Amino acid sequence: MIEDREPIRVALLGCGTVGTEVLRLLREYPTEYAARTGAPVHVTGVAVRRPHKHPEVPEHLLTTDAESLVEGNADVVVELVGGIEPARSLLSRALHAGKSVVTANKALLAEHGSELYAAADANGADIYFEAAVAGAIPLLRPLRESLAGDRINRVMGIVNGTSNYILSAMDSTGAGYAETLEEAGQLGYAEADPTADVDGFDAAAKAAILASLAFHTRVTAFDVHREGISEVGAGEIQAARALDRTVKLLAICERVVDEDGSESVSARVHPAMIPRDHPLAGVSGAFNAVFVEAESAGQLMFYGQGAGGAPTASAVLGDLVAAARNVVVSGKGPRESAHAQLPVRSMDRTPTRYHISLDVADKPGVLSQVASMFNEHDVSISVVRQQGRGADASLVVVTHTASDAALRRTVDKIAGLSAVLEVVSVMRVEGEPS
Amino acid sequence: MIEDREPIRVALLGCGTVGTEVLRLLREYPTEYAARTGAPVHVTGVAVRRPHKHPEVPEHLLTTDAESLVEGNADVVVELVGGIEPARSLLSRALHAGKSVVTANKALLAEHGSELYAAADANGADIYFEAAVAGAIPLLRPLRESLAGDRINRVMGIVNGTSNYILSAMDSTGAGYAETLEEAGQLGYAEADPTADVDGFDAAAKAAILASLAFHTRVTAFDVHREGISEVGAGEIQAARALDRTVKLLAICERVVDEDGSESVSARVHPAMIPRDHPLAGVSGAFNAVFVEAESAGQLMFYGQGAGGAPTASAVLGDLVAAARNVVVSGKGPRESAHAQLPVRSMDRTPTRYHISLDVADKPGVLSQVASMFNEHDVSISVVRQQGRGADASLVVVTHTASDAALRRTVDKIAGLSAVLEVVSVMRVEGEPS
Numbered sequence: 001m002i003e004d005r006e007p008i009r010v011a012l013l014g015c016g017t018v019g020t021e022v023l024r025l026l027r028e029y030p031t032e033y034a035a036r037t038g039a040p041v042h043v044t045g046v047a048v049r050r051p052h053k054h055p056e057v058p059e060h061l062l063t064t065d066a067e068s069l070v071e072g073n074a075d076v077v078v079e080l081v082g083g084i085e086p087a088r089s090l091l092s093r094a095l096h097a098g099k100s101v102v103t104a105n106k107a108l109l110a111e112h113g114s115e116l117y118a119a120a121d122a123n124g125a126d127i128y129f130e131a132a133v134a135g136a137i138p139l140l141r142p143l144r145e146s147l148a149g150d151r152i153n154r155v156m157g158i159v160n161g162t163s164n165y166i167l168s169a170m171d172s173t174g175a176g177y178a179e180t181l182e183e184a185g186q187l188g189y190a191e192a193d194p195t196a197d198v199d200g201f202d203a204a205a206k207a208a209i210l211a212s213l214a215f216h217t218r219v220t221a222f223d224v225h226r227e228g229i230s231e232v233g234a235g236e237i238q239a240a241r242a243l244d245r246t247v248k249l250l251a252i253c254e255r256v257v258d259e260d261g262s263e264s265v266s267a268r269v270h271p272a273m274i275p276r277d278h279p280l281a282g283v284s285g286a287f288n289a290v291f292v293e294a295e296s297a298g299q300l301m302f303y304g305q306g307a308g309g310a311p312t313a314s315a316v317l318g319d320l321v322a323a324a325r326n327v328v329v330s331g332k333g334p335r336e337s338a339h340a341q342l343p344v345r346s347m348d349r350t351p352t353r354y355h356i357s358l359d360v361a362d363k364p365g366v367l368s369q370v371a372s373m374f375n376e377h378d379v380s381i382s383v384v385r386q387q388g389r390g391a392d393a394s395l396v397v398v399t400h401t402a403s404d405a406a407l408r409r410t411v412d413k414i415a416g417l418s419a420v421l422e423v424v425s426v427m428r429v430e431g432e433p434s
Numbered sequence: 435m436i437e438d439r440e441p442i443r444v445a446l447l448g449c450g451t452v453g454t455e456v457l458r459l460l461r462e463y464p465t466e467y468a469a470r471t472g473a474p475v476h477v478t479g480v481a482v483r484r485p486h487k488h489p490e491v492p493e494h495l496l497t498t499d500a501e502s503l504v505e506g507n508a509d510v511v512v513e514l515v516g517g518i519e520p521a522r523s524l525l526s527r528a529l530h531a532g533k534s535v536v537t538a539n540k541a542l543l544a545e546h547g548s549e550l551y552a553a554a555d556a557n558g559a560d561i562y563f564e565a566a567v568a569g570a571i572p573l574l575r576p577l578r579e580s581l582a583g584d585r586i587n588r589v590m591g592i593v594n595g596t597s598n599y600i601l602s603a604m605d606s607t608g609a610g611y612a613e614t615l616e617e618a619g620q621l622g623y624a625e626a627d628p629t630a631d632v633d634g635f636d637a638a639a640k641a642a643i644l645a646s647l648a649f650h651t652r653v654t655a656f657d658v659h660r661e662g663i664s665e666v667g668a669g670e671i672q673a674a675r676a677l678d679r680t681v682k683l684l685a686i687c688e689r690v691v692d693e694d695g696s697e698s699v700s701a702r703v704h705p706a707m708i709p710r711d712h713p714l715a716g717v718s719g720a721f722n723a724v725f726v727e728a729e730s731a732g733q734l735m736f737y738g739q740g741a742g743g744a745p746t747a748s749a750v751l752g753d754l755v756a757a758a759r760n761v762v763v764s765g766k767g768p769r770e771s772a773h774a775q776l777p778v779r780s781m782d783r784t785p786t787r788y789h790i791s792l793d794v795a796d797k798p799g800v801l802s803q804v805a806s807m808f809n810e811h812d813v814s815i816s817v818v819r820q821q822g823r824g825a826d827a828s829l830v831v832v833t834h835t836a837s838d839a840a841l842r843r844t845v846d847k848i849a850g851l852s853a854v855l856e857v858v859s860v861m862r863v864e865g866e867p868s
Contacts, residue, residue: 317582
């Protein structure tokens with residue numbers, strides 16, 4: 001009988017929304033978890049800062065001493081504390097003691113992942129972290145395992161629910177950024193301090209994790225080019241709409257192959273215009289979706305809830321079952337694969353496309369002046385739309401692919417032209433044939 | 435050095451489109467596969483029926499003696515032959531010898547899966563079969579592993595590319611079934627004998643595999659209610675369009691909870707109308723997409739190419755890396771989990787919704803006659819649209835959920851009413867709130 005087997009002992013660090021849900025499910029369905037794991041799964045302790053705030057946790061499980069809990073008799077440590085310290089020291093300690101780790105801590109993994117992976121590897125322990133990116137969506141396991149026999153060329157997705165909620169709302173109401181952010185906060189879609197979400201830090205950490213797995217290369221949060229959504233105004237949204245596009249905050253990880261065949265990895269987070277009929281355009285509110293392009297598999301999409309207590313708990317528990325089953329059968333999950341170790345490309349040298357919307361004087365020669373600026377910087381133009389309206393005219397240009405630096409230099413030069421009255425919006429374009 | 439380690443020996447059974455691609459990739463990127471596996475991956479033989487038809491395979495690898503190849507020194511057997519025999523005997527032999535198996539054989543798994551899983555388990559071998567359902571889309575690993583800590587309630591998807599291609603084409607051209615099937619054949623989207631695809635056998639095998647994994651219950655192809663698309667005519671497509679719906683062949687696996695709390699599993703394949711704004715409605719041509727609803731994770735969607743040499747090879751190679759890595763680290767993949775062993779519900783007792791389109795005589799009392807038939811069978815009506823056009827009228831009814839048997843009985847009774855001139859179309863409705 002499975003119930004009679006030696007139980008797998010689980011130490012839980014942190015008991016917020018996700019931890020509470022994890023604990024509840026483990027205690028509510030013990031037979032299910034035993035059947036899936038091959039042995040009973042017992043929570044041996046829950047480390048929290050303020051025990052009196054957790055009346056739902058049986059008192060004998062609660063402790064404020066996370067270190068002793070990690071050093072105790074646990075087989076698997078589940079970390080849901082977040083932040084760099086003390087999570088980093090605690091997990092390092094666990095792994096060095098040969099205990100497997102399940103974590104949802106994207107910031108920690110994006111900065112110190114390789115140190116933790118190395119500790120896991122050296123001590124025969126597992127480290128699983130499905131919940132760190134895109135919440136409930138099974139994404140990391142497919143990248144790490146299902147596509148282990150393929151060659152991934154691109155990962156592009158919406159991985160931050162708060163900023164996606166704000167951009168979706170701006171798109172449907174036409175309201176400005178500040179106003180929409182405030183509303184999102186009132187509705188509980190944005191935190192009191194929304195910096196990590198709206199400035200792209202959260203998405204950048206996720207991009208680092210995705211790029212590392214996809215390209216078998218160590219990519220940290222510091223390698224990721226990051227721009228948030230605070231500069232996106234109602235004007236940008238409107239300009240996008242006029243071209244049948246919408247604006248999304250995208251995390252993009254891609255393999256760039258130079259003409260000489262040498263490869264590098266680009267990882268970036270920034271707002272971009274995508275066509276309204278692109279599948280990512282329909283991802284609204286707090287949902288996440290990620291596109292993966294692989295050599296053999298072609299295009300794949302994963303869609304679901306990217307945050308929240310229950311969805312994140314689903315991912316954590318899937319990992320916990322995997323880690324616990326490995327303890328039962330003395331197995332071992334996948335190791336870090338950083339064997340390709342491709343160089344990380346700077347944003348300047350990353351190929352992108354731009355959408356530029358200008359107010360120009362409506363007189364002869366303006367278009368040719370603007371066009372020659374593109375030409376000078378070796379940027380070729382894909383779409384031009386000029387629309388006169390009295391003394392001035394609206395001029396919209398969508399470029400072909402060029403290096404991001406060349407595109408930014410071109411925009412700077414154009415802004416300086418006397419005939420250009422105003423640069424209305426400048427935004428990168430994604431998700432359409434170049 | 436990984437290259438100096440004992441190689442993992444792979445026997446390949448079958449070398450059609452998928453096998454050729456698997457072999458090509460293994461031979462083209464040996465360093466990559468070694469890095470991902472932890473040891474070199476060597477193909478030690480390729481069993482085919484007619485060796486002279488495979489000039490692309492090195493002669494010393496070719497053999498017609500699949501049995502000896504399986505009995506030889508292989509660590510992993512990759513089966514891409516298809517069909518029940520000799521695949522079943524060969525894989526059974528491999529597993530009993532403790533060799534791990536990777537297969538794309540949905541028909542075999544849907545009929546004799548449990549026998550193979552038991553053999554794998556008893557002999558410490560792995561059996562992986564991601565390629566058997568939805569080609570390149572990582573779907574089985576997420577169901578089996580990522581969602582192992584969750585409770586899946588429903589899996590619904592488009593899992594047969596040929597029938598989806600035909601229905602998409604009928605929807606966009608307005609043409610009939612026979613004509614579209616012929617065209618699909620000419621374009622290479624339908625096989626010379628399309629029975630397995632258009633009559634739903636292929637989708638039913640996949641539904642059996644999905645239901646087994648999702649509900650930890652043994653479900654075979656024989657348990658799956660199956661209706662193909664040959665009865666879908668231009669009239670059905672048009673009736674769907676009039677209600678802003680489209681017709682898709684769906685595989686649906688769901689957990690049904692009765693009022694007394696007892697649970698059962700329903701697995702079925704049939705055409706159904708879905709709203710045009712449902713994400714599955716946009717899945718056109720040969721693509722596959724699957725929705726998964728889980729208790730904690732909520733709604734997830736997986737989308738990608740469901741067939742073809744390269745996409746299927748991607749799935750096979752992901753499994754091969756997993757199986758080979760387990761050999762290297764003496765690990766073990768997930769076992770069959772049939773611990774829930776829920777009863778399989780008959781189609782009669784499965785709750786469904788119907789769309790019924792009738793030509794009726796345009797005179798007083800007809801609607802009340804029709805409505806009373808629904809009432810008699812305890813079927814409640816969600817939408818009614820009656821539109822007069824001279825002597826007769828078009829009457830469209832969409833029901834609420836009822837047992838499939840009650841719905842079919844109601845339709846039979848209605849067809850017999852003297853005021854009903856013709857039953858134009860009858861189809862189940864999915865993908866909208868009941």
